[in-house]
Amino acid sequence: MLITTLHGPVSTPVFMPVGTAAAVKSLSRQDLEQVGAQIILANNYHLYLRPGSHNIKRLGGIHKFMNWPHPILTDSGGFQIQSLHPKITNEGAEFKSHIDGSTHFLTPETATQSQLDIGSDIIMAFDHSIPKNASYEYAKEAMSRTHLWLLRCIKTWKQHTSTLKLLHSPALYGIIQGGEFPDLLRESAKFVVAQDLPGIAIGGAVIGSNPRQTSETIAAVRDLLPKNLPLYAMGVGTRPSDLINVFKAGANMCDCVAPTRLARAGLLYNSESKNERIDISKSQFKLDQNPVDSQCDCTTCRDYTRAYLHHLFKSRELTYYRLASIHNLRFTFKTVSIFTQTQAV
Ligand SMILES: [Zn+2]
Structure with a gap:
């Protein structure tokens, strides 16, 4: 599926690196382009507080502000506020x-307006995110x-977009919330689909924390969702295999802070390790001259050894954070591309 946005197309399935405060920590635009990022996620809650959405608007919008000319999706802040x-x-x-x-007060109107001010390509509806173990009531x-x-x-979004030509309008995605309850999830899916929006997301604590529960939650609603619309599973991607599972379950888009965090x-990340990653702080890597992953084509694996990364990590050298983030993101994108x-075969 190809998603069209104001700043170019996004081909799915797609993983979106998280740049909460208009920066993917330790990485430059060139780094992100090189690892294969098509679209990044920024967070409305954080940008609303600092530097202020209105200030980003005054500075020409988020793409100009952070020098990222490619698509950007903003989360509404519902999840963070929780x-x-x-x-x-x-x-x-x-x-x-x-x-x-x-003290601050965000409403559906102000959360939407804030994202419109920020100038993202895909804005998310303001939702009441359902926490873990929430009761049915x-x-x-x-x-x-x-x-x-x-x-x-939708009302705020339409007021804004009616003043613009359709080609210059950001997309609004609605969010399915139903906790772990299939009947609520299905009711929510039907309601969101009926709004005829350009994309649909599924959120709450049931998505992302446990791979099996994530797949089951998506499976509970997938038949109700139009096949021609992107389905965004919010907060998935702690382990590379989580991405495969969520895409197999029927999602087209996901994001997660995990690779960089x-x-x-x-x-x-490491393809030969049982839990899909190695802990570079361990002394076993002190004299290890292998790359982080023998199959990885990232610049970190090409140019540096585990021994060097172990040393940088132990010394808290700033270079470590960039090299490590490049590897984990490239590994993530490679997993999606494989x-x-x-x-396709
Ligand atoms: Zn690598």
């Missing part, structure tokens, strides 16, 4: 900033609220 113990009502979510403790209430909020997001913690090729 971890701040917000006060949620049907009107919106009140939360305290993780930066300075100041909680999940049902959050689902209904997510639906009400979706209608309000694990890299910074010393955990580097899967795509096997599907």
